[in-house]
Each structure stands twice: as C-alpha cells, then as structure tokens.
Amino acid sequence: MAHAQSHGRGRPENVYSLTPAAAEHFPHAHRELAADLVEFLNEEQLQRFFERRAARLEAEYAPRLAGLDFEARVRELARLATEHGHMAEVVELPGGGLAIRHCNCPIQDVAVRTPLPCKNEQEMYERLLGAPVERSTWVREAASDCTYQVKEGSKQVG
Template structure:
C-alpha cells in the first residue's frame, strides 16, 4: 500500500507499507517472543498477569451484559469472545444448559503451556453469568475446541 506524503516542492514522496493481509506472508516473531516471556516470568507473575487481564476483560464485558437475561448474556459473551479471536458459538446442551464453544484460541501456545488464561476465563464467565461453568473440552488436551457449559441457577435471591 502506498500513500503520497507531501515533503515540499516537487513530486510527492511515496511511502509504502504492508497491509495486514500482506503481513501474513512475512516472518512474525510474536510466538517466539511470547514463549520467551512465559519462560522469563515466574509462576506468580504469570498468575497475576492473567488475573489482571481477566479483570480488564470483565470490566469491558460487564456493561454490555447488564440487563440481559441468562441466555442473552451467554450469547453476548460468545460474541465478545469472537471479537477477541475465539470464533465462539453457543450450542444448546441437555437439561436446558448452554455451552460456549471456542473454535479457535488466539493465545493457544500460552494457554497450553500454563493453563492460566483458561482458568481465569472460566472464572470470569462464572462471575459474569452468576452460574457455575464447567470446561468440558480443552484444545490444550488435543480437543478440537474449548467448550464451557453453563446452566442458569434456579435459586433466586431475596
């Protein structure tokens, strides 16, 4: 992609940049850098990092779930997960439950090495939904997806 940038008298100077699609054809060191960071950080530092990340996401998601019923919250969580690269979908499971199925993991390397992002994600889903969430499949254990199953609590408060 080229853009003309004025630089004084004469013909415009062209500045070339790769488009995001073209960037896929060039070396990318993100995975290697991430692996080095995971190796460098202590277990406690990793735990704190992923807890803060989950708290940030929870603060971002909570207003978007406010006022929605249980099923709508589950569907919105799946949509939000898709926005972050998880290619998520909602499927109905037996006994009136729902599942969020992540068909992609944008941080699969770290998730497989530490498990921490997955644990924090599950706990975040529980807090946002006010329901127990069980992870029934996990890509880190060679599954095709990560599936989180949840059912609305029947117990009413008050």
C-alpha cells in the same frame, strides 16, 4: 497501501505500508515470543499478568452484557469471544442448559504451557454470567475445542 507524505519543498513522497491481510504473508515471531515469556516469567508474575488481562476484558465485556437475560448474556459472550479470535458458538446441551464452545484458541501456544489464561477466562465467564461455569473440554488436554458449560444462575448481572 500508499499515502502521500509531504516533507516541505518538492514533491510529496509516496509512503507504502502493508495491509493486515498482506502482513500475514510475512514471518512473525509473536507466538515464539509469547511462549518464551511464559517460560521466563515466574508463576506469580504470570498470575498477575493473566488476572490483569482478564480484568481488562471483563471491563470491556460487562457493559455489553448489562441488562440482558441469561441466554442473551451467554450468546453475547460467545460473540465477544469470537471477536477476540475464539470462533465461539453457543451449544444447547441435551439435558438443558447452554455451553460456549471455542473452536479456536488464539493463544494456544501459551495455553499449552500454563493453565492460567484458561483458569482466568473461566472465572471471568462466571462473574460476567453470574452463574457457575464448568470446562468440559480443553485444548490443553488434547481436545479439539474448549467447551464451557454454563449453569443458569439466579444472579442478574449488570
């Protein structure tokens, strides 16, 4: 991408930058950095970090779930998870009930080193859905996805 940038007298200078798609073709060290942070921070610091991260996401998600019935909340939560890289889908369970399946883990390099982000995510889902949530598959335990089974709760959220 280019845009003209003026520096006073003379011709404007063309300034070029990469698009997000083009940037993917260049080396990144963010995965390594995130993994290093998990190794260097102590358990209490990690816990506080992941709690704050979950609180930030919960504050973002809650208004978008407010006033929806149970099934609509589950479906919207899966859509929100997809917006954050989880490639989530809602699965109808054989005996009734719903599950949210994350087909991708955007923080897998971190999740294999500590269960904290997954634990906080599960607890956040319970609060947002007003229902118990049980993890039945977990990438951390060598599964191909993470699946959260949701038991319909009586509590209306929002």
